Amino acid sequence: xxxxxxxxxxxxxxxxxxxxxxxxxxxxxxxxxxxxxxxxxxxxxxxxxxxxxxxxxxxxxxxxxxxxxxxxxxxxxxxxxxxxxxxxxxxxxxxxxxxxxxxxxxxxxxxxxxxxxxxxxxxxxxxxxxxxxxxxxxxxxxxxxxxxxxxxxxxxxxxxxxxxxxxxxxxxxxxxxxxxxxxxxxxxxxxxxxxxxxxxxxxxxxxxxxxxxxxxxxxxxxxxxxxxxxxxxxxxxxxxxxxxxxxxxxxxxxxxxxxxxxxxxxxxxxxxxxxxxxxxxxxxxxx
Amino acid sequence: xxxxxxxxxxxxxxxxxxxxxxxxxxxxxxxxxxxxxxxxxxxxxxxxxxxxxxxxxxxxxxxxxxxxxxxxxxxxxxxxxxxxxxxxxxxxxxxxxxxxxxxxxxxxxxxxxxxxxxxxxxxxxxxxxxxxxxxxxxxxxxxxxxxxxxxxxxxxxxxxxxxxxxxxxxxxxxxxxxxxxxxxxxxxxxxxxxxxxxxxxxxxxxxxxxxxxxxxxxxxxxxxxxxxxxxxxxxxxxxxxxxxxxxxxxxxxxxxxxxxxxxxxxxxxxxxxxxxxxxxxxxxxxxxxxxxxxxxxxxxxxxxxxxxxxxxxxxxxxxxxxxxxxxxxxxxxxxxxxxxxxxxxxxxxxxxxxxxxxxxxxxxxxxxxxxxxxxxxxxxxxxxxxxxxxxxxxxxxxxxxxxxxxxxxxxxxxxxxxxxxxxxxxxxxxxx
Numbered sequence: 001x002x003x004x005x006x007x008x009x010x011x012x013x014x015x016x017x018x019x020x021x022x023x024x025x026x027x028x029x030x031x032x033x034x035x036x037x038x039x040x041x042x043x044x045x046x047x048x049x050x051x052x053x054x055x056x057x058x059x060x061x062x063x064x065x066x067x068x069x070x071x072x073x074x075x076x077x078x079x080x081x082x083x084x085x086x087x088x089x090x091x092x093x094x095x096x097x098x099x100x101x102x103x104x105x106x107x108x109x110x111x112x113x114x115x116x117x118x119x120x121x122x123x124x125x126x127x128x129x130x131x132x133x134x135x136x137x138x139x140x141x142x143x144x145x146x147x148x149x150x151x152x153x154x155x156x157x158x159x160x161x162x163x164x165x166x167x168x169x170x171x172x173x174x175x176x177x178x179x180x181x182x183x184x185x186x187x188x189x190x191x192x193x194x195x196x197x198x199x200x201x202x203x204x205x206x207x208x209x210x211x212x213x214x215x216x217x218x219x220x221x222x223x224x225x226x227x228x229x230x231x232x233x234x235x236x237x238x239x240x241x242x243x244x245x246x247x248x249x250x251x252x253x254x255x256x257x258x259x260x261x262x263x264x265x266x267x268x269x270x271x272x273x274x275x276x277x278x279x280x281x282x283x284x285x286x287x
Numbered sequence: 288x289x290x291x292x293x294x295x296x297x298x299x300x301x302x303x304x305x306x307x308x309x310x311x312x313x314x315x316x317x318x319x320x321x322x323x324x325x326x327x328x329x330x331x332x333x334x335x336x337x338x339x340x341x342x343x344x345x346x347x348x349x350x351x352x353x354x355x356x357x358x359x360x361x362x363x364x365x366x367x368x369x370x371x372x373x374x375x376x377x378x379x380x381x382x383x384x385x386x387x388x389x390x391x392x393x394x395x396x397x398x399x400x401x402x403x404x405x406x407x408x409x410x411x412x413x414x415x416x417x418x419x420x421x422x423x424x425x426x427x428x429x430x431x432x433x434x435x436x437x438x439x440x441x442x443x444x445x446x447x448x449x450x451x452x453x454x455x456x457x458x459x460x461x462x463x464x465x466x467x468x469x470x471x472x473x474x475x476x477x478x479x480x481x482x483x484x485x486x487x488x489x490x491x492x493x494x495x496x497x498x499x500x501x502x503x504x505x506x507x508x509x510x511x512x513x514x515x516x517x518x519x520x521x522x523x524x525x526x527x528x529x530x531x532x533x534x535x536x537x538x539x540x541x542x543x544x545x546x547x548x549x550x551x552x553x554x555x556x557x558x559x560x561x562x563x564x565x566x567x568x569x570x571x572x573x574x575x576x577x578x579x580x581x582x583x584x585x586x587x588x589x590x591x592x593x594x595x596x597x598x599x600x601x602x603x604x605x606x607x608x609x610x611x612x613x614x615x616x617x618x619x620x621x622x623x624x625x626x627x628x629x630x631x632x633x634x635x636x637x638x639x640x641x642x643x644x645x646x647x648x649x650x651x652x653x654x655x656x657x658x659x660x661x662x663x664x665x666x667x668x669x670x671x672x673x674x675x676x677x678x679x680x681x682x683x684x685x686x687x688x689x690x691x692x693x694x695x696x697x698x699x700x701x702x703x704x705x706x707x708x709x710x711x712x713x714x715x716x717x718x719x
């Protein structure tokens with residue numbers, strides 16, 4: 001058998017390896033190289049500044065804020081979004097009337113493009129003509145401008161994130177619930193377990209791998225969050241809603257600080273790789 | 288199995304003849320000169336005007352082809368750095384001048400146009416406003432041919448001013464302006480429409496105040512790093528004056544989340560009395576207003592950004608865009624002829640009339656017919672100094688910091704001295 005492996009390798013490996021090298025490894029290496037230069041993208045990088053870009057990143061208040069925000073998104077995802085999704089999933093995975101309809105309704109926000117969702121919610125939150133303004137006006141109150149208030153804007157965005165992604169997590173849980181052997185639950189019934197006992201002692205432990213996967217997606221999603229923030233706040237006011245990726249875009253790309261932007265990219269890459277591997281190793285070892 | 292038949296041979300020879308003919312036609316085409324021109328424009332009517340300009344030039348210059356490419360703003364900016372370093376660099380491209388143009392020039396990818404400007408006893412140079420050429424010149428070398436100019440000034444709602452009993456013609460100093468803001472507020476009118484989310488609409492205030500406080504010389508000195516650069520006294524003072532305005536809470540509710548179109552809508556809807564805007568405010572306030580009609584032309588007045596008492600800046604020192612055409616180093620020699628053609632009085636008048644630009648050719652401003660715009664054109668013709676937008680002039684990075692700091696100062700997030708220091712810190716990296 002061993003000798004027959006080579007033709008396959010020679011035939012199938014080069015295209016994938018070439019693509020991966022050209023599209024992933026090379027740009028990453030290039031970004032790491034640029035990150036040591038003060039370079040605006042014109043000509044070739046010549047001004048070597050060592051670790052200065054990295055020092056600037058960690059001294060930048062907006063970057064610290066973006067890390068806090070990314071953490072906040074993970075936290076909300078674990079504390080609010082996943083429990084909510086799990087609760088809804090347990091309700092509509094059973095064959096109750098209209099379950100399919102609700103599944104569709106709850107999943108709809110996830111289908112929507114992130115940019116579109118961001119724009120829709122920008123109108124909802126608008127203090128002049130938005131839905132929020134309408135409700136406040138109805139009660140005769142002066143409408144708030146949540147997205148313009150640096151103390152509130154991030155919470156408004158967290159609300160949108162929960163709304164947008166809970167359907168996705170719910171679908172994961174529904175799939176997980178359907179994979180649970182019905183006879184286990186029937187056995188619990190015969191043993192006289194209550195509904196809550198069944199959930200806590202049977203369903204939840206059997207859903208463990210789905211929950212861990214769900215949290216993993218939450219973390220990865222938080223690190224990637226960009227296209228919804230841009231139409232909502234663009235990272236403002238006063239950088240209060242920056243995530244790491246919007247920070248990279250606002251401080252690297254739009255300011256033509258290619259060196260600085262590359263350094264942010266490298267930091268983001270290191271954080272992503274560390275988180276992904278640690279999480280997989282620690283929590284998803286047996287999945 | 289392949290069998291070559293007679294038919295096959297005939298086909299093959301026909302294809303060869305065809306290919307040869309094709310090659311020949313390519314050869315004749317490449318014997319002509321192609322000027323490749325790149326612009327940022329999306330308005331169909333304006334594109335039509337430019338297409339006509341290109342065709343007219345081709346008609347009067349046989350053998351020269353003008354290839355026009357119109358791009359969207361972000362696409363243009365993203366594409367240009369790579370294009371300039373490639374063989375596909377356009378012959379001519381649109382530029383906002385300032386630090387970006389200088390950075391492009393520094394890489395050696397541009398060709399100065401001084402020789403053309405000074406040919407025939409400086410005929411071309413003499414036909415253009417000196418301040419416009421000056422704005423696109425670095426160390427004596429002019430890297431772009433001026434095309435249009437712009438002016439940021441205050442536009443106000445005459446009705447709301449009347450309601451609050453404020454006389455715009457009496458606003459000459461910053462103190463007068465602050466007093467007017469207070470009076471408007473007292474009368475229950477939202478004084479100013481601001482676009483804090485986009486940030487740059489608020490940098491107009493800081494920039495003008497810095498120009499008034501420092502004056503032309505002071506500004507040049509700051510760029511050169513003299514007198515503590517941008518951390519120097521005039522710039523701290525400019526921040527303090529801006530903070531004074533912020534303390535009056537002059538903007539519409541939620542202005543920190545408002546974009547520039549939102550601000551224009553607030554002004555166009557009559558929800559705010561003043562806006563510090565571009566020369567095209569008359570048109571844009573209408574198109575962004577809720578009714579799409581906006582304020583009527585006779586309800587809008589204009590006044591210059593006030594001076595600061597005791598500071599060297601003049602009321603005729605103007606702040607606004609300055610755009611031109613940059614030429615790349617490998618552009619064909621005929622490119623200069625096309626530049627001269629575009630800068631000529633006829634084309635400039637046509638553009639002023641059809642696309643409402645503020646022309647830079649001397650005498651072309653008479654083609655501007657709308658009174659409010661004519662007033663702007665005449666002001667520009669008499670200006671004593673033209674300062675380009677700071678995000679262009681100081682480069683995108685420092686410009687972005689100026690934008691950030693302007694919002695922070697006016698919203699009370701940062702002290703003026705600290706803001707000035709941050710701008711200086713960033714600019715110190717650009718001085719080499």
